[in-house]
Amino acid sequence: MEFAEVVRRRRMVRDYDPDRPVPPDVRERLLAHAIRAPSAGFSQGWAFLVLESDEERARFWAATTDSAAAHPPGADGWLTRMRRAPLLVVPMSNKDAYLDRYAEADKGWTDRDESRWPVPYWDVDAGMASLLMLLTAVDEGLGACFFGVPADKVTGLRAAFGVPDQYRPVGCLSVGYPGDGDRRSPSLRRGRRGLDEVVHRGRW
Template identity: 45%
Template sequence: MEFAKVVRSRRMVRHYTGEPVAEEGLARIMDTARRGPSAGFSQGLAFVVVTEADLRSKIAHIAEEPEYVRRRFEPWLSSAPVHVVCCVSEAAYRRRYEEPDKRKPSGKPRAWPVPYWYVDGGCALMLLLLAAVDEGLAAGFLDLDPQGYVQLRRLLDIPEEVVPIGLVTLGYPAPDRRSGSVARGLRPLGEVVHRNHWGGA
């Protein structure tokens, strides 16, 4: 699919038909998702792809799906045949930046004003969402509350040094309720893009 079309047709989908996703398609999506940029090419990213029905049902409970369904939302997680937990490792970045080619010439420790592991996690997440659209599928992203992440970590044996940053659902789209947030509309381009100086048109 043409890139502009992929970008413009992507939206968070919160309900799926339940039709399984072919392994080859899933492999292509995950192969794309790992090709994003990473600071120092640290590649401190990982994905846990969950297709086992029992695990997906447990994840739906962790995300409090029954509560949302009671409030008349569609069953988002339990209808999705694939859940992908996106993870980052801060430690992997810190280790990489201790390597000789990455150490500061001054010898000073890096201050990390921007936590690159989250920047790269966002890049990977975007690739994953777009790759799903390109594959003719739909995707949705959700985050959990702190206790939810603790439970998810335990359920999927995610190591201590790895931080799950959220969950992507993949599948064939079914009619769903769009987030109320989108009613806010896309901010005008001129409000987002500043020319030469902040506020410049």
């Protein structure tokens, strides 16, 4: 598929065919492309928690969502359809890797002062790695969606999978073949902003 077509087709898919797993070679390409993302100082302070088995995915959803009692069947169709994804990838960022890297001699800083960073590039870089996985999924004929892990569920996620303290989940990617119930998000009714609205050439 031509790159321009991949970009044009990229969208968030929220329903999956539970009977079609992601082929192992495709899963590995998703991950191999993710680590081609740029990273500040080539710090590469990311990690990816890959969840494929029924038990692993059930543990993820149990740790990151409210109980079934709080959300009776049919009350949240979006979540019900998302749970069908056969593959979940949780990208993690490691701030310490960046603070350590920029305290090395070739970077010129002599300390790990976080205030030097105008934005948290550890999260930015993990986000760029996630985008490469989203684009790869399209190129492979799959659907994918990047969604957040609620702040109050991060501790439970860490405990459920033994995630070290220095790694923070920046979100999760659901990946699979789109299901019959997939439909466009109501948010898209807002329309895509045009270049004339977002591009400022030379000055604001």
